[in-house]
Amino acid sequence: MKVTYPHMGNLYLAANALLEGLGCEVIMPPFCSKKTLSLGTKYAPESACLPLKINLGNYLEAIEKGADTIVMIGGVGPCRIGFYGQTQSDILNDLGKNIKMVVIEPPDVSFKEVWQKIMELKNASWVKVIKGVHLAWEKIYSADRLEKYMEWLRPRAIKQDEAEKIYNEALILLDKTKNIRQVKNIVKNTLHKLEELADYQAENIIKIGIVGEVYTVIEQYANLQLERQLGKLGVEVERSIYLSEWINDHLLSGILPIKSSKKIDQLASPFLNHFIGGHGKQTISHSVDFARRGFDGIIQVGPLTCMPEIVAESILPAINETYGVPIMTIFVDEQSGEAGLNTRLEAFTDMIKYKKDLNFKGCELCQSI
Amino acid sequence: MSVYLGIDVGSVSTNIVAMSEDDKILQKIYLRTKGQPIQTLLEGLKLIKEKLHNPEVKGVGTTGSGRQLAAVIIGGDVVKNEITAHAVAAAKMVPGVKTVIEIGGQDSKIIIMKNGIVNDFAMNTVCAAGTGSFLDQQASRLNIRIDDFGSIALKAKNPVRIAGRCTVFAESDMIHKQQMGHSLEDILAGLCEALVRNYLSNLGKGKSLLEPVAFQGGVAANIGIKHAFEKALSLNVIVPPNFDVMGAIGVAYLAKSAVQNGKSKFKGFDISEAQFQASSFECSNCSNACEVVQIAKDKKIIARWGDRCGRWTALDKTDKMIG
Ligand code: SF4
Numbered sequence: 245m246k247v248t249y250p251h252m253g254n255l256y257l258a259a260n261a262l263l264e265g266l267g268c269e270v271i272m273p274p275f276c277s278k279k280t281l282s283l284g285t286k287y288a289p290e291s292a293c294l295p296l297k298i299n300l301g302n303y304l305e306a307i308e309k310g311a312d313t314i315v316m317i318g319g320v321g322p323c324r325i326g327f328y329g330q331t332q333s334d335i336l337n338d339l340g341k342n343i344k345m346v347v348i349e350p351p352d353v354s355f356k357e358v359w360q361k362i363m364e365l366k367n368a369s370w371v372k373v374i375k376g377v378h379l380a381w382e383k384i385y386s387a388d389r390l391e392k393y394m395e396w397l398r399p400r401a402i403k404q405d406e407a408e409k410i411y412n413e414a415l416i417l418l419d420k421t422k423n424i425r426q427v428k429n430i431v432k433n434t435l436h437k438l439e440e441l442a443d444y445q446a447e448n449i450i451k452i453g454i455v456g457e458v459y460t461v462i463e464q465y466a467n468l469q470l471e472r473q474l475g476k477l478g479v480e481v482e483r484s485i486y487l488s489e490w491i492n493d494h495l496l497s498g499i500l501p502i503k504s505s506k507k508i509d510q511l512a513s514p515f516l517n518h519f520i521g522g523h524g525k526q527t528i529s530h531s532v533d534f535a536r537r538g539f540d541g542i543i544q545v546g547p548l549t550c551m552p553e554i555v556a557e558s559i560l561p562a563i564n565e566t567y568g569v570p571i572m573t574i575f576v577d578e579q580s581g582e583a584g585l586n587t588r589l590e591a592f593t594d595m596i597k598y599k600k601d602l603n604f605k606g607c608e609l610c611q612s613i
Numbered sequence: 614m615s616v617y618l619g620i621d622v623g624s625v626s627t628n629i630v631a632m633s634e635d636d637k638i639l640q641k642i643y644l645r646t647k648g649q650p651i652q653t654l655l656e657g658l659k660l661i662k663e664k665l666h667n668p669e670v671k672g673v674g675t676t677g678s679g680r681q682l683a684a685v686i687i688g689g690d691v692v693k694n695e696i697t698a699h700a701v702a703a704a705k706m707v708p709g710v711k712t713v714i715e716i717g718g719q720d721s722k723i724i725i726m727k728n729g730i731v732n733d734f735a736m737n738t739v740c741a742a743g744t745g746s747f748l749d750q751q752a753s754r755l756n757i758r759i760d761d762f763g764s765i766a767l768k769a770k771n772p773v774r775i776a777g778r779c780t781v782f783a784e785s786d787m788i789h790k791q792q793m794g795h796s797l798e799d800i801l802a803g804l805c806e807a808l809v810r811n812y813l814s815n816l817g818k819g820k821s822l823l824e825p826v827a828f829q830g831g832v833a834a835n836i837g838i839k840h841a842f843e844k845a846l847s848l849n850v851i852v853p854p855n856f857d858v859m860g861a862i863g864v865a866y867l868a869k870s871a872v873q874n875g876k877s878k879f880k881g882f883d884i885s886e887a888q889f890q891a892s893s894f895e896c897s898n899c900s901n902a903c904e905v906v907q908i909a910k911d912k913k914i915i916a917r918w919g920d921r922c923g924r925w926t927a928l929d930k931t932d933k934m935i936g
Binding site: 275277278279404405408412469472570590591592594598 | 697734901923
């Protein structure tokens, strides 16, 4: 069994460790690139949303490398992700690819289902499996720590490129190691190196919260490197969701004692009182959370035509009205270009900076006019 | 004579304005970009030099999708996105402006202003049915000059309702309405209303549009569209002078305030004689597969961008030749 899976941010770190622990031969799909997307776009229905297209590209590239089994996480509720598993395996079948698809549904009903699926893949001793699970968790948790540090550092970094390089190298090391102690060391060393690049006196830094559909929030290829672009514009970013939290909330029924979105979820009311599928409700609740915590702005991202995010988008103006926080929506698809995105990000951050100035010393822009 | 230059390099057109110390627009140049932004830019620069007899340039601002490119080539003091640039110009030209409607050839924007600064905005870059190129296409299909479009539309008695959600639908719907025998005036007025509906439903969503409203961008020349906006919004719409080069005017202002006590980075009019080449390649050093753009002046690379890791941007630029 040669197992592969779709990319989503740093998920591969956990997926590699976990699947190896289960005794599978793992074929990691090449990182998302233009080639991935064009493969996916070629074979997916045109109206499908971006995550499906990129996933499909991941599979096709992995199959090229010899994969014969795909493990993916499904979805429940009124959102198309529920059909992804079926749609994708149908497309692959039609292409004559002989592939086994294992879809793990979030255990909102029972954890047993997840367990059964994992058992299907198990091909090693229990000791090895448990080690694999532990290692996978440690890696994804560490990657999140580094990522969060980068989000803080980017607008403050003395050499931003250098910081990206150090971070990328750390991810490569994290992926390679099979030892939990080493994982901890890598994090420590990396944070140490990154700290030296921080300018603690940096000025004019604004804080923006990112909300929206989980895949486009997490996968930086899908959102055109949103966080790095914002970092270059002097913006510190916080996301509504990080992989470790998402795994804990959705796959482990929240058994681990880390930050959970369950509590924040309640903030959606009175703006939205129902589950509307996907991450629509979280988009609202986290926006309220960011607004209450005094963030300077909020950016919503989602795949074009994503129903839950469209519903959420129509509610966001009410949050803007209540809290006065600027909110911008970005929908992405295979036609999105970095230039158009940059223009909007720059305009959005300009707007926030001028607004902030206005409160203190009057706007430099207006004075010049 | 000393001037500030504002340069707006878009995919369809390149606009350059020269503004005097006392904020007068001394010269405006409109050129078609035709896929050759560098050549067009240099040509525009030459025209400025000739028409104003080699003026002293005290500051340069660039905007538009080619803003980085333009700034590298001629030495820009300010590089700003189109939204900020348009907002600055509107605030200056239409005192107290609260709503800015901007429709160009390829994209359109709405900007909501409060106390002279941007309070909210939206930009449409995907849907062609809300932009100038849509009107251009339909005008040529109907065999009328785009300049006559608006005045013919104004003569309409009963504008027909045309589905304007998408250029493809609009076109087939329009053919259908023509076959049914509607007059040209009514069809053109219907098209204006369709574009306005499309614009408002794409960009105006959830925003309250207040007066004064400024309407700028190339499409503002079309009196039929202005009229359709006034009808749809029940508001008075102002088309400012120089409405077609507001982006360039905006960055000229920004350049002026940026260089207040400094020296401009302008490289001089002589550069219009130099040979520039732009090229791009896909880096294969890691999985990001970045598309790196590079600009060379007389075969020496002067700038690169597009890489995510800084590998190319940071390279020693001076001794590298284009391969
Ligand atoms: S430019 Fe840097 S980040 Fe981009 S593909 Fe090359 S090595 Fe990777």
